[in-house]
Amino acid sequence: xxxxxxxxxxxxxxxxxxxxxxxxxxxxxxxxxxxxxxxxxxxxxxxxxxxxxxxxxxxxxxxxxxxxxxxxxxxxxxxxxxxxxxxxxxxxxxxxxxxxxxxxxxxxxxxxxxxxxxxxxxxxxxxxxxxxxxxxxxxxxxxxxxxxxxxxxxxxxxxxxxxxxxxxxxxxxxxxxxxxxxxxxxxxxxxxxxxxxxxxxxxxxxxxxxxxxxxxxxxxxxxxxxxxxxxxxxxxxxxxxxxxxxxxxxxxxxxxxxxxxxxxxxxxxxxxxxxxxxxxxxxxxxxxxxxxx
Numbered sequence: 001x002x003x004x005x006x007x008x009x010x011x012x013x014x015x016x017x018x019x020x021x022x023x024x025x026x027x028x029x030x031x032x033x034x035x036x037x038x039x040x041x042x043x044x045x046x047x048x049x050x051x052x053x054x055x056x057x058x059x060x061x062x063x064x065x066x067x068x069x070x071x072x073x074x075x076x077x078x079x080x081x082x083x084x085x086x087x088x089x090x091x092x093x094x095x096x097x098x099x100x101x102x103x104x105x106x107x108x109x110x111x112x113x114x115x116x117x118x119x120x121x122x123x124x125x126x127x128x129x130x131x132x133x134x135x136x137x138x139x140x141x142x143x144x145x146x147x148x149x150x151x152x153x154x155x156x157x158x159x160x161x162x163x164x165x166x167x168x169x170x171x172x173x174x175x176x177x178x179x180x181x182x183x184x185x186x187x188x189x190x191x192x193x194x195x196x197x198x199x200x201x202x203x204x205x206x207x208x209x210x211x212x213x214x215x216x217x218x219x220x221x222x223x224x225x226x227x228x229x230x231x232x233x234x235x236x237x238x239x240x241x242x243x244x245x246x247x248x249x250x251x252x253x254x255x256x257x258x259x260x261x262x263x264x265x266x267x268x269x270x271x272x273x274x275x276x277x278x279x280x281x282x283x284x285x286x287x288x289x290x291x292x293x
Contacts, residue, residue, distance in 0.1 A: 035107070037105070041101060056108060057109070058107045059085050059105075059107075059108070060104075063080065065080060065102060066079045068095045085119045091238055115167065119170055122176075123175060124166050124176065126166075130166065133162040137159060140155050141155060184226050188226035205219065205231055239261045239263065243258075243269070244284070248285065248289050257281070
């Protein structure tokens with residue numbers, strides 16, 4: 001509730017402008033659009049977590065409870081009142097959720113994301129100001145009024161203010177340091193870095209097991225426990241993620257992309273892509289490439 005007396009007192013302290021035609025600096029602002037909210041709580045947490053990779057930004061907010069977010073080959077442990085931004089086409093997995101959990105996934109499109117780059121791969125506190133903006137945003141959001149054009153500007157402005165507050169946290173160097181990982185997690189993260197660096201190769205489970213001096217069955221068990229997904233699924237997802245980056249951020253031809261990402265042939269690449277995205281690699285490039293926007 002606004003205290004009107006305090007507001008009037010503050011206004012009286014404002015001095016006269018030096019120049020009545022020169023005010024605040026010009027703002028180059030790109031607003032988030034096509035906003036979607038989804039929650040994970042105790043009743044809707046699945047034991048099996050699927051791998052994800054898409055063309056949208058994802059603001060992950062841990063309101064209550066702890067869990068892990070694995071982005072590409074990096075592991076992040078989030079606790080209550082913390083947040084993390086996942087950028088487009090970053091393969092991400094969620095695992096080791098606490099029983100009592102309330103996390104919010106807020107996805108959106110953004111044309112110009114240069115100002116968000118400092119937030120990449122960092123955890124930030126989700127402070128009281130952010131909570132206030134989120135509270136107001138949630139009031140303006142429901143499945144019934146999702147397509148209400150009168151509410152869309154308010155939602156975009158509130159999310160933009162929330163992101164601006166997180167950027168302020170970054171500029172104040174208040175990002176949260178990485179927490180200590182288990183021995184098992186350190187080992188599996190080492191495997192993930194090896195996979196990401198060698199996607200062009202034929203990465204069978206037997207080959208990786210020999211590389212790290214484990215039996216295939218033991219490696220599968222350790223990996224699944226630390227990641228929540230199978231080793232084969234992770235390799236598949238990282239190949240796809242790398243292919244998407246090539247399609248959108250390079251002029252490399254489709255056959256070369258298939259080769260660089262470790263697909264056996266152009267046919268197997270196109271087949272895998274259509275199974276996941278329901279369109280061909282060529283159509284995907286045309287639809288989402290920055291050069292066509």
